Amino acid sequence: MAGEMSILGSAILALLLAGYLGQQYLPPPKPRVIGLDLGTTFCSVGVFHPGVGEVEVIEDEEGRKSIPSVVSFTHTEVHAGYEGQELSDGNPHNTIYDAKRFIGKVFEPEDLERESARYPFKVAYNNGSAEFMVSTNQTFAVSPEFIGSRLLLKMRRMAESRLGVPVLKAVISVPADFDERQRNYTIRAANLAGMDVLRVINEPTAAAMAYGLHKVDVSNVLVVDLGGGTLDVSLLNKQGGMFLTRAMAGNNKLGGQDFNQRLLQHVVERVRQQYGVPPTRKEDVQLLRQAVEAAKLNLTLQPSVLLQVPLHLETGVPGSLTLFREPITRELFEELNADLFRKILDPVRTVLAEGQLAKEEVDEVVLVGGSTRIPCIRRLIAQFFGKDPNTSVDPDLAVVTGVAIQAGIMGGSWPLQVSALEIPNRHLRKTNFS
DSSP: OHHHHHHHHHHHHHHHHHHHHHHHHSOOOOOOEEEEEEOSSEEEEEEEETTTTEEEEOOOTTSOSOEESEEEEOSSOEEETHHHHHTTTTOGGGEEEOGGGTTTOOOOHHHHHHHHTTOSSEEEEETTEEEEEEESSSEEEEOHHHHHHHHHHHHHHHHHHHHSSOOOEEEEEEOTTOOHHHHHHHHHHHHHTTOEEEEEEEHHHHHHHHTTTTSSOOSEEEEEEEOSSOEEEEEEEEETTEEEEEEEEEETTOSHHHHHHHHHHHHHHHHHHHHSSOOOSHHHHHHHHHHHHHHHHHHTTSSEEEEEEEEOOOSSSTTOOEEEEEEEEHHHHHHHTHHHHHHTHHHHHHHHHHTTOOGGGOOEEEEESGGGGSHHHHHHHHHHHTSOOBOOSOTTTHHHHHHHHHHHHHTTOSSOOOOOEEEOOTTOOEEEOO
16 A cells, blocks of 8 residues: 555656646747737737746737727728728728627617717617618628627737637626626627637726736725726725625716817817917818827826927918927816816715725725826825825736736636636616716
């Protein structure tokens, strides 16, 4: 008996030694499960690399770590991401964006009509669901999950190009307030893109994982997710390695695009004041919109920027270009958006009240979404809680980083990490301030 135990012990030791030597000297296996963040305005894809234990957010051909959630239809092709966005001005009726707002959602006819009024493309009602009408060489309807599938397929191909192996499995994130139907339709979108979904994870939980909060001793985590078009605030309670979403609130019509619009309105008025005429040509307005977006981004790093845009103004000289120059300060940007910035705290107060938690009891405040880079917003949140929010992770990539970690866990990647488990909260309802 002792001899048999000795042989067994030697075999186990040999296996452990072989595993150690393999990890040290053999190239790690390619990841086969990807993490997908199908966002309202931007999407990203990431992988967890075995062995080194690091997340890579995969870049597109131009080195960009996210792609716009835009799909454009032409007579011959379907263009997703930046290719679709580039066609949006010349093909607005067949360029679909914000499809995530419609996926799997059940509408009343009047609600859908109200929701779709702000889009240049046509949204049709079909037995409670939304469909997008596309007219190229013929007119046809496409579903929100089909739009999602084109974006997911684009990201799958980005991953396959980077990894050099086929990718057939994924973990995907969804907003915490998505119901079972919305989650199933998101899975259907991934299936249409040729992928099997191993797990659906809530976006706030994914963000908490990106910050490593599933592995440390914290109880109450508040996630502020402010992107291009929506604000979502979630209060998570961590119990061991499990996350319970205690409360949610938000504003689905507040985000970076609204801050841009305020600055664009100011700039258009300055053009009118300087030259006596406002910019009316579509290309002029588009150039100003792009310049405003760039100015907003630069103002997160410096106190002022000089906006310079060549415009085709109707000033009486046909074909002439006018170089519009205007200094924009961070102070001006904050003044133009002061009331919008203050609205961010409304859902924060609501989730604390509904979660029956004092702000002093929040262990970590984490930021998600590019708009949380704005210094005034970070300052407002810090003043409210009396401490700085956690900014150790790129807010644009927090969700995809967490999803990629979960994808690595589902794929059995080494070194193994603690998986985040979510406790379903069937009675949870999201308070919306829009």
